[in-house]
Amino acid sequence: MAIIVLCTALGLLLGAAAFGPVPRITWEHKEVHLVHFQEPEVFNYSTLLLSEDKDVLYVGAREVIFALNSLNIAEKQHELFWKVTEDKKTKCADKGKSKQTECLNYIRVLQQLNDTFLYVCGTNAFQPACDHLNLMSFELAGRNEDGKGRCPFDPAQSYTSVMVDGELYSGTSYNFLGSEPIISRNSHQSPLRTEYAIPWLNEPSFVFADVIRADPRDTDGEDDKVYYFFTEVSVEYEFVGKLMIPRIARVCKRDQGGLRTLQKKWTSFLKARLICSTPDKNLIFNTINDVFILKSPSLKEPVIYGVFAPQLNNVRLSAVCAYNMTTVEEVFSKGKYMQSATVEQSHTKWVRYNGEIPKPRPGACINKDSRAANYTSSLNLPDKTLQFVKDHPLMDDSVIPIGDRPRLVKRDVKYTQIVVDRVTALNGSVYDVMFISTDRGALHKAISCENGIHIIEEIQLFPNFEPVHTLLLSSKKGKQYLYAGSNAGVVQAPVAFFDKYSTCVDCVLARDPYCAWKPQESACVEILQESEGERDWIQNIGGDASSCSDKVKENSLQHTFKHGSTAELKCSQKSNLAQVVWKFKDDVLKVESPKYRLLEKALLIFNLSEGDSGVYQCLSEEKVKNKKFSQVLAKHVLELKKVQRITVGPTQPAMQTEGNSDAPKMSTVSPERSTIQTSTTQILPITTSKIVTNPIIPYLTSTISNTEIFSSLPEVPEKTMFLQSNDNCLLC
Numbered sequence: 148m149a150i151i152v153l154c155t156a157l158g159l160l161l162g163a164a165a166f167g168p169v170p171r172i173t174w175e176h177k178e179v180h181l182v183h184f185q186e187p188e189v190f191n192y193s194t195l196l197l198s199e200d201k202d203v204l205y206v207g208a209r210e211v212i213f214a215l216n217s218l219n220i221a222e223k224q225h226e227l228f229w230k231v232t233e234d235k236k237t238k239c240a241d242k243g244k245s246k247q248t249e250c251l252n253y254i255r256v257l258q259q260l261n262d263t264f265l266y267v268c269g270t271n272a273f274q275p276a277c278d279h280l281n282l283m284s285f286e287l288a289g290r291n292e293d294g295k296g297r298c299p300f301d302p303a304q305s306y307t308s309v310m311v312d313g314e315l316y317s318g319t320s321y322n323f324l325g326s327e328p329i330i331s332r333n334s335h336q337s338p339l340r341t342e343y344a345i346p347w348l349n350e351p352s353f354v355f356a357d358v359i360r361a362d363p364r365d366t367d368g369e370d371d372k373v374y375y376f377f378t379e380v381s382v383e384y385e386f387v388g389k390l391m392i393p394r395i396a397r398v399c400k401r402d403q404g405g406l407r408t409l410q411k412k413w414t415s416f417l418k419a420r421l422i423c424s425t426p427d428k429n430l431i432f433n434t435i436n437d438v439f440i441l442k443s444p445s446l447k448e449p450v451i452y453g454v455f456a457p458q459l460n461n462v463r464l465s466a467v468c469a470y471n472m473t474t475v476e477e478v479f480s481k482g483k484y485m486q487s488a489t490v491e492q493s494h495t496k497w498v499r500y501n502g503e504i505p506k507p508r509p510g511a512c513i514n515k516d517s518r519a520a521n522y523t524s525s526l527n528l529p530d531k532t533l534q535f536v537k538d539h540p541l542m543d544d545s546v547i548p549i550g551d552r553p554r555l556v557k558r559d560v561k562y563t564q565i566v567v568d569r570v571t572a573l574n575g576s577v578y579d580v581m582f583i584s585t586d587r588g589a590l591h592k593a594i595s596c597e598n599g600i601h602i603i604e605e606i607q608l609f610p611n612f613e614p615v616h617t618l619l620l621s622s623k624k625g626k627q628y629l630y631a632g633s634n635a636g637v638v639q640a641p642v643a644f645f646d647k648y649s650t651c652v653d654c655v656l657a658r659d660p661y662c663a664w665k666p667q668e669s670a671c672v673e674i675l676q677e678s679e680g681e682r683d684w685i686q687n688i689g690g691d692a693s694s695c696s697d698k699v700k701e702n703s704l705q706h707t708f709k710h711g712s713t714a715e716l717k718c719s720q721k722s723n724l725a726q727v728v729w730k731f732k733d734d735v736l737k738v739e740s741p742k743y744r745l746l747e748k749a750l751l752i753f754n755l756s757e758g759d760s761g762v763y764q765c766l767s768e769e770k771v772k773n774k775k776f777s778q779v780l781a782k783h784v785l786e787l788k789k790v791q792r793i794t795v796g797p798t799q800p801a802m803q804t805e806g807n808s809d810a811p812k813m814s815t816v817s818p819e820r821s822t823i824q825t826s827t828t829q830i831l832p833i834t835t836s837k838i839v840t841n842p843i844i845p846y847l848t849s850t851i852s853n854t855e856i857f858s859s860l861p862e863v864p865e866k867t868m869f870l871q872s873n874d875n876c877l878l879c
């Protein structure tokens with residue numbers, strides 16, 4: 148194993164090739180409409196709970212719980228401060244914790260108990276407490292239960308919880324130091340917990356827990372199961388340092404513990420390794436950051452999606468792996484167990500157990516077969532079975548991802564959270580849309596299709612690049628939103644930005660299963676399940692936009708120029724997968740010539756002369772599979788000014804361009820003597836005036852960070868080189 152890990156590190160160093168697909172579109176924070184919620188002096192909005200039938204989003208932050216309108220989270224409905232008493236704060240500080248930060252009440256559990264109550268827990272200055280929150284009065288019931296085992300003491304420690312039939316299942320630490328990990332069920336009838344032993348849990352970092360209900364159609368009387376996901380320190384591999392291993396563990400809902408052995412402990416606790424690595428094993432992702440279990444009535448079986456990272460902290464690399472529930476079940480119900488083998492020097496190593504396995508199978512849930520054998524409850528399981536599971540909680544078989552490889556591997560990003568939505572496209576094909584957040588406040592939205600992963604878009608959710616700590620997705624069609632929590636606040640985002648696509652080609656090339664082009668309205672709209680009948684809508688997740696019949700843009704900008712001057716023709720496009728092509732009189736312009744310089748959002752033409760008059764078109768060309776789709780983004784008409792005057796400037800454009808901030812703009816400039824100002828602002832507000840002066844600042848230093856573009860461009864004749872714009876926006 149040690150060797151494999153070293154290869155991993157090496158693979159990372161060598162495999163410097165660009166990894167992972169590029170998001171087709173990047174939306175800056177200010178480009179999209181997002182709804183924010185944050186209150187002054189309130190931090191750590193880390194716990195979110197959605198009540199879809201009431202349209203309420205509950206938010207647990209530091210010392211306060213909010214109820215927000217989930218359709219518009221800026222609208223606060225209730226707030227409840229739950230502060231630590233001064234006495235507790237002092238005691239906490241006496242134990243060496245920070246009074247200003249650690250000795251506060253961080254809300255860590257928000258679960259729906261029933262229609263009128265939420266179950267809530269907070270760290271409460273290292274004395275975790277739980278209570279019932281009355282949703283009518285939005286007040287605590289004042290039960291002040293001990294939260295030990297349900298909520299961490301330390302706000303910096305990992306935790307997870309899920310409410311199943313009124314009982315809270317949690318994964319957290321059980322003591323002040325955080326050294327005693329626990330997976331427990333808090334219930335009056337039969338509280339259960341894990342053994343406090345290294346083979347059961349070894350410094351785990353909990354990320355997620357969820358229930359998987361037994362299929363009611365099954366006849367084998369299987370139990371509902373609760374799955375836990377965490378990263379822990381490996382016991383089974385020898386390694387110089389601590390080798391981390393991503394795990395899946397599960398317990399059965401009807402577990403009652405053992406009668407003598409494993410009294411009040413799980414008799415059904417089993418765990419296995421989750422594999423997430425590239426097929427050549429060059430990249431091994433051995434820490435898990437988050438999990439989402441996609442469950443849908445239309446699904447044959449749930450699918451588990453996890454986001455992973457390599458153990459090496461300095462490497463920014465992430466992966467998404469998906470697992471089939473059947474595979475997981477098979478590992479637990481049929482797999483081999485591991486057992487500790489004491490080697491010399493008291494080095495314990497874990498190896499496959501090949502001996503006899505007691506009956507009933509250790510760790511199995513009570514089902515029809517065990518009942519038939521008179522084992523009606525875990526309480527009457529034989530000691531042999533219980534002793535075995537106590538000593539062998541770890542499976543030898545691992546859980547292999549679907550397709551035996553990650554769904555997505557992406558460099559230069561650290562994924563933090565994931566939610567997945569299953570969307571039926573217009574043609575009936577089903578897509579799992581993954582929303583994956585990053586540690587820099589962004590969100591990637593991706594689908595997998597025949598030719599790999601397609602990242603539809605990247606959205607900057609938080610302006611200050613705050614790590615996203617929580618992600619939630621609502622499921623109401625037509626009012627579907629994504630909610631993200633960070634230390635600074637909560638953001639509500641739509642699942643797609645339909646109105647950003649103004650042409651059919653744009654709408655289709657987005658390859659977004661939520662979006663389709665509606666020809667009657669000339670609009671990109673959300674596909675709802677009910678409107679599946681509308682057959683003239685256009686959508687193609689393969690990216691074939693050939694059924695689009697967008698009208699060619701007739702708007703063009705007219706410019707006049709004088710001999711020897713320089714023109715700047717504006718043109719910009721959003722797609723990172725498209726290429727900009729300039730055409731002059733219908734021929735592709737050879738922009739490599741020193742006469743031109745192609746900038747990110749403009750074309751410069753130097754030393755204008757008569758031959759340069761004519762129509763310039765800026766096209767965006769996007770290739771999907773083997774088809775190329777081009778759209779005219781801007782049209783400019785250049786005309787030589789007959790009268791030789793000092794002042795030059797573009798004349799009135801033929802038509803108004805749409806209210807687009809990236810609208811084409813142009814200015815003409817002259818390299819000659821005195822300061823010349825073009826004056827076009829009254830005519831065309833979007834055209835910025837430019838001042839041209841004789842040698843003032845070299846071109847390169849006056850502009851934005853376009854060094855890469857510039858360094859690859861040919862040298863430009865010195866004489867023509869000195870422009871300065873009065874708005875510093877020449878290259879914007």
Ligand SMILES: *[C@@H]1O[C@H](CO)[C@@H](O)[C@H](O)[C@H]1NC(C)=O
Pocket residue numbers: 190191302303634635
């Ligand atoms: C709470 O938020 C503050 C402010 O962003 C941050 O510095 C701190 O690390 C957060 N604490 C926890 C426990 O998340």
Ligand SMILES: *[C@@H]1O[C@H](CO)[C@@H](O)[C@H](O)[C@H]1NC(C)=O
Pocket residue numbers: 260261262263264279
């Ligand atoms: C909700 O749960 C609380 C606490 O267990 C209980 O007192 C209350 O009666 C329940 N309400 C309903 C409507 O079931």
Ligand SMILES: *[C@@H]1O[C@H](CO)[C@@H](O)[C@H](O)[C@H]1NC(C)=O
Pocket residue numbers: 447471472473474549
């Ligand atoms: C899940 O895995 C099992 C076993 O590998 C396979 O038979 C089944 O078709 C898979 N299901 C899906 C939905 O991939």
Ligand SMILES: *[C@@H]1O[C@H](CO)[C@@H](O)[C@H](O)[C@H]1NC(C)=O
Pocket residue numbers: 519520521
């Ligand atoms: C189960 O218990 C019943 C009643 O105690 C007994 O009649 C039956 O033979 C038992 N079955 C097995 C498989 O032990």
Ligand SMILES: *[C@@H]1O[C@H](CO)[C@@H](O)[C@H](O)[C@H]1NC(C)=O
Pocket residue numbers: 574575576597687688689690
């Ligand atoms: C739907 O369109 C996609 C993309 O072109 C294609 O791969 C898929 O086979 C189509 N599905 C059906 C059911 O026709």
Ligand SMILES: *[C@@H]1O[C@H](CO)[C@@H](O)[C@H](O)[C@H]1NC(C)=O
Pocket residue numbers: 754756864866867
């Ligand atoms: C500008 O173009 C004219 C021909 O139109 C040419 O004679 C002259 O050398 C060019 N000047 C520069 C600096 O390239």
